[in-house]
Amino acid sequence: MNTDARADGAGATGQGAVAAAALGALRAGLMAAVPILLALLLAGLLLMAFGKDPLAYYGYVVRRGLLSPSGLEQTLTRMAPLLLIAAGLIVAFRAGIWNLGIDGQFMLGALAAAASGPALSGVIPGWAVLTVAAGLGALAAMAWSVLPALLRAFQGVNEIITTLMMSFLGLSLANALVKLVFRDPATTVPQTRTLPVDERLPRLFETTVSSGLVIGLVAVVAVHLMMTRTAFGLRLRIVGAGPRAAVHAGLDLPWLTVAVFALSAALAGLAGAVDVLGVYGNIRADWNPGFGLVVIPVVFLARLNGFAAIGFVFLFSMLSIGGESAARRLGVPTVFTLVLVAIVLIVLAVAEWLDQRARARRA
Amino acid sequence: MLTEAFLAALLYGAVTAAVPLLLAGLGEQMSEKAGVLNIGIEGMMIAGAFAGFFVAYHSGSLWAGFGGGILAGMAVALVMALLCVGLGLNQIVIGIGLTLGFEGLTALMHHFLFSRTYPRLPAAEALAIPLLDRIPVLGGALFNHPPVVYLAVLAVPGMAFLYRRTQLGLNLQAAGDRPAALDVAGVDVTATRFAAVLTTGAFAGLGGAYLACVGAGIFVPFVTNGAGFMGIVLAMLARGRPVWVLAGAMLFGICLALTTAAQVAGVNLPTDVIQMLPFLAVMVMLVLFGRRASLPAALGIPYERGAR
Amino acid sequence: MTTTAPILALKGITKRFPGVLANDRIDLALRPGEVHVLLGENGAGKSTIVAMLSGLIQPDSGRIEIEGRPVTIRSPRHALSLGIGTVFQHSMLVPSLTVAENLLLGAPWWRRPARREMAARLGEIAAGLGMAVRPEMRAGDLSLGEQQQAEILRALVRGGRVLILDESTSMLTPDGIAELGALMRRMAGQGLAILFITHKLGEAVSFGDRISVLKLGRKVGEIPPERIRGEETVGEVLEMMFGARTAGAADTAPPAPPRPGRRLVVEGLSLPARDGAPALEGISFDVAPGEILGIAGIDGNGQRELAEALAGQRRAGGRVLVDGRDLSAQGVGGRRRAGLRYLTDDRLGEGTVGAFPVSLNLVLKEVGAPPFWRAGLERRAVIDAHARDRVRAFDVRTPGVATPVGRLSGGNIQKVILARELVPGARVVVFSKPTYGLDLANARATHQRIRDLAAQGIAVVLISTDLEELLALSHRIAVMSGGRIAGIVANDAEARARIGRLMVGVAA
Amino acid sequence: LAAEVKAIAILTPEEGTDYGWNQQGIEAARKAGEITGVEVMVAQGLGYGDVRPTLRELAEEGADLMIAHASGYNTAAPEIARETKVPVAIVDTPEALTPGLIADYTLSGHEGAYLAGVMAAKMTRTGKVGIVVSGEPPSWNSQSAAFALGVRSVNDKVEVIYAVIGPAAYSDAAGGKRVTESVIAAGADIIFGQGNGSSFGMLQAVETRKAVDGGKVLFIDVIGDKTPIDKGHLLTSVVWDITPVYVAMIEDLRADRFGTRSYAIGLKDDSVRLLKTPQVPDDVWAEVMAVREKIVSGEIEVPAIFDATEVRKLMTRVEG
Numbered sequence A: 001m002n003t004d005a006r007a008d009g010a011g012a013t014g015q016g017a018v019a020a021a022a023l024g025a026l027r028a029g030l031m032a033a034v035p036i037l038l039a040l041l042l043a044g045l046l047l048m049a050f051g052k053d054p055l056a057y058y059g060y061v062v063r064r065g066l067l068s069p070s071g072l073e074q075t076l077t078r079m080a081p082l083l084l085i086a087a088g089l090i091v092a093f094r095a096g097i098w099n100l101g102i103d104g105q106f107m108l109g110a111l112a113a114a115a116s117g118p119a120l121s122g123v124i125p126g127w128a129v130l131t132v133a134a135g136l137g138a139l140a141a142m143a144w145s146v147l148p149a150l151l152r153a154f155q156g157v158n159e160i161i162t163t164l165m166m167s168f169l170g171l172s173l174a175n176a177l178v179k180l181v182f183r184d185p186a187t188t189v190p191q192t193r194t195l196p197v198d199e200r201l202p203r204l205f206e207t208t209v210s211s212g213l214v215i216g217l218v219a220v221v222a223v224h225l226m227m228t229r230t231a232f233g234l235r236l237r238i239v240g241a242g243p244r245a246a247v248h249a250g251l252d253l254p255w256l257t258v259a260v261f262a263l264s265a266a267l268a269g270l271a272g273a274v275d276v277l278g279v280y281g282n283i284r285a286d287w288n289p290g291f292g293l294v295v296i297p298v299v300f301l302a303r304l305n306g307f308a309a310i311g312f313v314f315l316f317s318m319l320s321i322g323g324e325s326a327a328r329r330l331g332v333p334t335v336f337t338l339v340l341v342a343i344v345l346i347v348l349a350v351a352e353w354l355d356q357r358a359r360a361r362r363a
Numbered sequence B: 001m002l003t004e005a006f007l008a009a010l011l012y013g014a015v016t017a018a019v020p021l022l023l024a025g026l027g028e029q030m031s032e033k034a035g036v037l038n039i040g041i042e043g044m045m046i047a048g049a050f051a052g053f054f055v056a057y058h059s060g061s062l063w064a065g066f067g068g069g070i071l072a073g074m075a076v077a078l079v080m081a082l083l084c085v086g087l088g089l090n091q092i093v094i095g096i097g098l099t100l101g102f103e104g105l106t107a108l109m110h111h112f113l114f115s116r117t118y119p120r121l122p123a124a125e126a127l128a129i130p131l132l133d134r135i136p137v138l139g140g141a142l143f144n145h146p147p148v149v150y151l152a153v154l155a156v157p158g159m160a161f162l163y164r165r166t167q168l169g170l171n172l173q174a175a176g177d178r179p180a181a182l183d184v185a186g187v188d189v190t191a192t193r194f195a196a197v198l199t200t201g202a203f204a205g206l207g208g209a210y211l212a213c214v215g216a217g218i219f220v221p222f223v224t225n226g227a228g229f230m231g232i233v234l235a236m237l238a239r240g241r242p243v244w245v246l247a248g249a250m251l252f253g254i255c256l257a258l259t260t261a262a263q264v265a266g267v268n269l270p271t272d273v274i275q276m277l278p279f280l281a282v283m284v285m286l287v288l289f290g291r292r293a294s295l296p297a298a299l300g301i302p303y304e305r306g307a308r
Numbered sequence C: 001m002t003t004t005a006p007i008l009a010l011k012g013i014t015k016r017f018p019g020v021l022a023n024d025r026i027d028l029a030l031r032p033g034e035v036h037v038l039l040g041e042n043g044a045g046k047s048t049i050v051a052m053l054s055g056l057i058q059p060d061s062g063r064i065e066i067e068g069r070p071v072t073i074r075s076p077r078h079a080l081s082l083g084i085g086t087v088f089q090h091s092m093l094v095p096s097l098t099v100a101e102n103l104l105l106g107a108p109w110w111r112r113p114a115r116r117e118m119a120a121r122l123g124e125i126a127a128g129l130g131m132a133v134r135p136e137m138r139a140g141d142l143s144l145g146e147q148q149q150a151e152i153l154r155a156l157v158r159g160g161r162v163l164i165l166d167e168s169t170s171m172l173t174p175d176g177i178a179e180l181g182a183l184m185r186r187m188a189g190q191g192l193a194i195l196f197i198t199h200k201l202g203e204a205v206s207f208g209d210r211i212s213v214l215k216l217g218r219k220v221g222e223i224p225p226e227r228i229r230g231e232e233t234v235g236e237v238l239e240m241m242f243g244a245r246t247a248g249a250a251d252t253a254p255p256a257p258p259r260p261g262r263r264l265v266v267e268g269l270s271l272p273a274r275d276g277a278p279a280l281e282g283i284s285f286d287v288a289p290g291e292i293l294g295i296a297g298i299d300g301n302g303q304r305e306l307a308e309a310l311a312g313q314r315r316a317g318g319r320v321l322v323d324g325r326d327l328s329a330q331g332v333g334g335r336r337r338a339g340l341r342y343l344t345d346d347r348l349g350e351g352t353v354g355a356f357p358v359s360l361n362l363v364l365k366e367v368g369a370p371p372f373w374r375a376g377l378e379r380r381a382v383i384d385a386h387a388r389d390r391v392r393a394f395d396v397r398t399p400g401v402a403t404p405v406g407r408l409s410g411g412n413i414q415k416v417i418l419a420r421e422l423v424p425g426a427r428v429v430v431f432s433k434p435t436y437g438l439d440l441a442n443a444r445a446t447h448q449r450i451r452d453l454a455a456q457g458i459a460v461v462l463i464s465t466d467l468e469e470l471l472a473l474s475h476r477i478a479v480m481s482g483g484r485i486a487g488i489v490a491n492d493a494e495a496r497a498r499i500g501r502l503m504v505g506v507a508a
Numbered sequence D: 001l002a003a004e005v006k007a008i009a010i011l012t013p014e015e016g017t018d019y020g021w022n023q024q025g026i027e028a029a030r031k032a033g034e035i036t037g038v039e040v041m042v043a044q045g046l047g048y049g050d051v052r053p054t055l056r057e058l059a060e061e062g063a064d065l066m067i068a069h070a071s072g073y074n075t076a077a078p079e080i081a082r083e084t085k086v087p088v089a090i091v092d093t094p095e096a097l098t099p100g101l102i103a104d105y106t107l108s109g110h111e112g113a114y115l116a117g118v119m120a121a122k123m124t125r126t127g128k129v130g131i132v133v134s135g136e137p138p139s140w141n142s143q144s145a146a147f148a149l150g151v152r153s154v155n156d157k158v159e160v161i162y163a164v165i166g167p168a169a170y171s172d173a174a175g176g177k178r179v180t181e182s183v184i185a186a187g188a189d190i191i192f193g194q195g196n197g198s199s200f201g202m203l204q205a206v207e208t209r210k211a212v213d214g215g216k217v218l219f220i221d222v223i224g225d226k227t228p229i230d231k232g233h234l235l236t237s238v239v240w241d242i243t244p245v246y247v248a249m250i251e252d253l254r255a256d257r258f259g260t261r262s263y264a265i266g267l268k269d270d271s272v273r274l275l276k277t278p279q280v281p282d283d284v285w286a287e288v289m290a291v292r293e294k295i296v297s298g299e300i301e302v303p304a305i306f307d308a309t310e311v312r313k314l315m316t317r318v319e320g
């Protein structure tokens, strides 16, 4: 899962490098495939225990999540918010900041977009609606991260607690605002007004895939390059890997800390906004997709590498789209997808450990 | 409207709601002290909730149920300990994996076992504490609970004693702060952390079993409803002091009771707003006093002997 | 003198790490009643031996024998049970526990910690050694020197038949070193086997019975008790270590006289007390171009705070001027650009980022600056080339510039810091314990560098607890005590005595 | 030219084993399928997130009508209907009617809840009844309000205690039990409960707690029929039978009338009815049925109040 780094770090030239890269890719492919197969085997045993045919189940998962064109489109669409959240988490975690307030930031971003988008629709041009709404989403989430950021930067208050608290508060606040302030008067259901389908983020080509996917991919890659190739990213990584060394090196620790929070939250807020502007069109009260819980482990599995995160997010989206379909066809409760994802997470983590150990041995 | 019986019931409810949080918080505190960020505690709770309910229902004994809950919690904790302490895998990945997995698994088991019949347990038998239970309002609210509640509260001084007055307390703190120092002092860091994680599992499992058997009297999917995550928050807020876990758990319990009180008294506030109260209270406290909340230095970092 | 049978013997021990052969077929024997000194350059593999003897790591091949029987030392606990006590090179105290609690670690888990008894015992032993350790202090609040004392005491409290001391004298005062030496002799007299690692050859010959020398992971020689004879032995050891009877320029060369003028002016520097560190009060001094001002004092008397205030890491009252330019309002970066450099003594926590490659650590204070970055983008080739250059110039022993700096031996990390700070453009350099943990050749090379800097007209502030070092290099020596400058003396024949008096609070 | 309807699909947020909203929906769809001879595809447990993928898939699989059985699906389903041209039925959104494409069925058992209120007022011994809900979605609000109105119509001295467990505490069984116990302690001896997983906690509280007068506490359920799991505390339930609605939809589709009208359930055709359990004395039942007639005839009109704030206003007690 770290082929990119190894490939670009190889430094060799010519055919040797190409061969090495190909080998690396093959290895990485195997590295990903073997544990996934193993995870499927485990989950399959469980299915059999419940009297269901695992092969049929996986057949449906793959057919829907990967092979059927419309299923693949759904998989790709679902990736967009996850990628943006992953980008936000990569910034924070690489800088040693535990931003666990993703869900609240996401919701406030979504709310800001859902409140402003439909209101601006028709007032300003479509592209401007989308830009402003997305920007407001990012800003709202950023604002919500200011308090934990300042507390951490200037008081040293542990951000795990503050971001979690702010997340709970943010979720409640978003709900209350949907019900009390931004409620669509035309419906009995407490939800915001809806951005018409044709004013949402454009779809890619002739498919149903939202261009949110492109935003997500660009964000993850940009964040990855920023963190690994730029001076700013290196400053953040120094803060994360050695805060005292950062002070010694003259970095402005408080300011960088605030910047990390702002950037991370903005990306989470943008995720919410993109989800609303690209897919949902509005938000309902009491809605909380709780993406943090899946993206956080995914980002760690990817060892905070953006490219690897893309792969894992794709895998997760595929499993969730395919799993929903397979569960329905086979009459397994949909929660089985949760179990499947859990088994995949754990087996991948073990496989990654085995791989690292093997590599250390060889060195 | 605010009769004595009603106030007593509210406070009683606050205690009932606080007990699972207390147990989760105490359990999590143990892991965190030893340097393991136990994110899998929600999974341990829900496993405990299911197993506790299952055993209590089929055996007819609440105590057997609690035993089952503890064992199930410890079984999940064992997986976490093997992977995260033994092999040093990422605690977040495994913790969340276990939580998702056991939430899903117990929902599945519920589907196949209970979803047609929804079995329910009879009321848990309360143990009235003589004399104290006659205090107006407080008596009924605080001193007429199932025995396990008193045990949970007694665990608070018990844990405090353990942390401050035993070698094990020192070992745990060292395992969380500088495991290498503990190791070279001749104490097995892995064993210490293993024990801590298993204890967390026992507490969480008991908390889950209590929640299902006493708190709800029934198992439904996702019945723990985030209590484990609240336990993590409480443990972090408590900065290693069990009594603060108790205080925090009661704060949440009382805020929940206040929600009901406000509604029954006819105060017209949206639930969302009242729901924010405990979190607001915590944030205000953090802003006012939250300087340098100290977490164990090696929290979340696997220990590898001799590594540079 | 008849040789007794060894308690502990290493036979053909080999240990590899990624990219390094740390120990290469080492034979070593520890005998009861003997202080066995282990010498070797930085990265020669001394601490690796310690790690194997204390059960932290296992050899790749070869065997360890105890009283002639092969054993596998499985764990630190096992090592302790075999009677092997170790004082490690890097602190092994739990910062959040008190000294007494730290020493209690390891008792059965169900016991109640006997804090009071431990404190009493500790007091006794410490008093006998002339050490002043406060058992109720949190270990994290102690100075490095005090921590080292606490760790020595731990090994003594535990008892055992083999005692390993890995650079345990590096933070002690001359008196402390003498007392530890005497203690080692007494314990050897009682039949203990002692393995003593140091970089100071003087200590080796005066406390040791037997000397082994490592070089690049291999044992290059052993001097048995009957051949240890003062200066002659030193020469022999130098030859083994460096292939010459002297290592670099002799340390006795007098510093070139300073030039007129005031390059660094410090006026009324003050800082409030924090976390057990003393407050700084009204510190004023100035340093001429080419002058080396030594700062003496027992560790923990405000030296670190002074250095951080000078470097701009902590906002302090008062003024700091370089060449007449007031830098008080500048942060670390501004002061560095103005030519003020600070080399911290806290190598791993502060001086470097352990997980980052050597290459990045060499530009840690230049992040974003050309030529290493252009338009904010990293230029790896330039960074790596620079790194290879510095690594060569400072003889940093590392498998490569991509190796995480945390994997290097202590002395080599120090060289990375020197290599980073001593780049062109310096006007004032503040050194904090620059040779702590460096082997003889490197220490001498560093001393020579400091002299060269001065010769170029750079003002040097040299903070050290090593009085010999200060006397060998400084023009003047200031003595710090309790966060103040107790006095500044010229480095003349009287200096040693006057500094001693100032340290204990008597006017010179 | 009449449209051919071979298969319909129903989508529910939770598994159809809740003796409530989801189960009633799925069972009704199955029955309607039997009656009209069409195949029924069931997609259950979809949650409250994005159902567009499932809608698209069902459309691809040949559903001729997709019933999006959750108010949370009422934005997504019409969009997919326009995209795939497969008709959908949604809830709680009458304004979305689109001929041939989108129909609404706004289900509210408020008339039934009114009757339940009447029954509760007649049967309370303590003069206090409780409403416990696990959230405040519109369809529950309208029933809570109607229940309170029903109580008042009989005796405005009877107090109605209203308590919400939490903003989204649908599976919080422990919360359901705790809040119900408090409401019982506040004097209620009849509990009108609305919740998903949490309603089982309410049931447990009712079974294990005595009313303040020492007597039995009774439970009034909604939507489904929990008789199979009752232990003698179920007073009645406001049962919804959605089958006629789904049958009508299929018929309208076949007759090319789909999307021209909203569907509703009500007392008139017994698509909303009260459950008669052994707990209900015959005389009370007769009186309640008399009120039913008046509602059916239009003599009594029960308003549908969807707004949470309005609902709460009804609960504040009138000083007698």
Ligand SMILES: Nc1ncnc2c1ncn2[C@@H]1O[C@H](COP(=O)(O)OP(=O)(O)OP(=O)(O)O)[C@@H](O)[C@H]1O
Pocket (backbone or CB within 6 Å): A002, A004, A005, A006, A009, A227, A228, A229, A234, A303, A304, A305, C357, C359, C360, C378, C380, C383, C384, C401, C402
């Ligand atoms: N030789 C070098 N010169 C300069 N910078 C380097 C060098 N080697 C590594 N780095 C820096 O250290 C970072 C970590 O290196 P690595 O190659 O592991 O990056 P990565 O692949 O992006 O991260 P990961 O290994 O987590 O996927 C790089 O992004 C780069 O900034």
Ligand SMILES: Nc1ncnc2c1ncn2[C@@H]1O[C@H](COP(=O)(O)OP(=O)(O)OP(=O)(O)O)[C@@H](O)[C@H]1O
Pocket (backbone or CB within 6 Å): B306, B307, B308, C017, C018, C020, C021, C022, C040, C041, C042, C043, C044, C045, C046, C047, C048, C049, C089, C397, C407, C408, C409, C410, C411, C412, C437, C439
């Ligand atoms: N855990 C480890 N991982 C990787 N390399 C290591 C490890 N431990 C030691 N080394 C390497 O082994 C070599 C020997 O290191 P060691 O610490 O034994 O040196 P030393 O003789 O104690 O040096 P010093 O005098 O500087 O303390 C060094 O090159 C070091 O980088």
Ligand SMILES: [Mg+2]
Pocket (backbone or CB within 6 Å): A002, A005, A006
């Ligand atoms: Mg890499």
Ligand SMILES: [Mg+2]
Pocket (backbone or CB within 6 Å): C046, C047, C048, C089, C166, C409, C410
């Ligand atoms: Mg060493």
